[in-house]
Amino acid sequence: MLEAHDITLGYRPGVSVLRGVSLQLAAGEWLGLSGASGSGKSTLGRALAGHHTLRSGSLQLDGAPLPRHGLHPVQWLPQVPELAVNPRWRIGRILAEAWTPDAALRQRFGIGDDWLERYPHELSGGELQRVAVLRSLAPGVRYLIADEISSMLDAITQAELWQTLAEVAEQRDLGVLVIGHDRALLKRLCQRRLWLENGQLCAEA
Template identity: 60%
Template sequence: MLKARQLSFHFSPSLPLLQDVSLTLRAGQWLGLSGDSGAGKSTLGKLLAGYLAPQTGDVILDGEALPTCGVQPVQWLPQSPELAVNPRWRVGKILREAWTPSDAQCQAFGVQPSWISRFPQSLSGGELQRVCVLRALAPEVRFLVADEISTMLDPITQLELWQALKREAEQRQLGVLVISHDSALLERLCPQRLHLSEGQLKPW
């Protein structure tokens, strides 16, 4: 179980962003998170994945602090995959950075064998996003923060990505926090939804 306990966070003391935010994400749960632009959704996602440290409160996984080395069991997947890869690495090296997905997994996520020897700049944003999502699914991973991951995909590719992720999450009982402005998408994917507004979470 992943828990955020009374997190407060600001980039500047005069501009508090999150105040006393608590949430629980269970194994196998799909939880939706909406909120206005700039409300702090990505910041909360980064706090949950250990990319940022809160000023007060903490994030615990099964009662313990997140590990500081090795494969992170909570993976934050950002909207812009091109910012999350080393442009000097070929796609094969990027994909296998933490683990080696099977051919069947590559196929399920629509990752084509012909991409392996290419550089990431030569893939479309949607193609690279699929590589990054699959890269994040190492066996040690237990929770995902999917931060607007399908925004740049066409409707069919979007559907295929979520179907592949649903299947993988169900098999492994991954907990997934889906961050999106698309309320129809959140309603479809997530039985429980939260809304972030003025630094606080409310059921939605």
Template identity: 50%
Template sequence: MLLEASEVGFRYGTGQWVLRGVSIAVRAGEVVGVIGPSGCGKTTLGRILAGYERPHEGSVTLDGSALPAAGYHPVQLVFQHPEKAVNPRWRMRKTLAESGGTDDALLTALGIQEEWQGRWPNELSGGELQRFCVARALRPQTRFLIADEMTAMLDAITQAQIWRVVLDYAREHEMGVLVVSHEKNLLNRLCGRVVDLTQFR
């Protein structure tokens, strides 16, 4: 399976192009990094690949076909700020159930305690909340994961635990991972190859 962006261009309104002529591909089971300075379009590219935005130029395909418009999306995006990705009016148990639920082994691996599932999002720390966002994204139907600065706001121990679970899951399920970050050392540690977005400018 292949997730591919070909000659993608994007801009907000009539402003300057955020992305122009960007081509990148991620294969099943592959871990690819995307690096670049702030404002170079890393987050926008992640949103386009996950179907949150449509490119103004070029295309995004999954095995040569357009991304699906309905049903569970095979490309899942985990944001840097988890509090913006969950419904503040739902307890965490409902948030998990809305995504189809998650197996207990995965919750345990991510360090999610049973009691946390009965809490509201504002009753959890950023690290605890991000664990739920990762668990929600790691479903059997997920073929590709876009991790947009996913652990940038977390302490080193939490970062290591989450990445260990994600990479183990990716290997076991042949899931492709695109790691978006400005931290070169992190990308070199996690990824088989790294794409610098500044090469497309």
């Protein structure tokens, strides 16, 4: 269980983006998160993945604080995969930074052997997004924060990506927080959906 207790954080002094947010994400659960742009969805996602220092409140994984070193068990996937990769590294090295997925899993994500020799700019956005998702599935990762990861994909690529991810998540009992604007998509994927407004969470019917 990944738990956020009453977390508050902001970027500028005196201004809080998140104000007393608490949520729980169980292993194997799919939770949806929406909200207007600028409402703090990505900030919350990154906070859960340990990218931010909290002003107050705490994050816990199975009742214990999150580790400060090594591979973080909560991985954040940004909307723009270019942000997540080193442009000077080949795809093979980018993947190997986290782990070495076997050929069968690479195949399921549609990542061909010849891609490993390419640079990020030689892949399309959707192709690079699949690389970023596969990299985040290293052993030891327990929760994924998928921040608008399919909003620039066509419908078929989107459906393929989520189905592959759902299969792997089920095998490994991963919990997934899906951040997005697409109501139909969140309804499909998530058992529970939350709405973020003015830095506070409410449940969505």
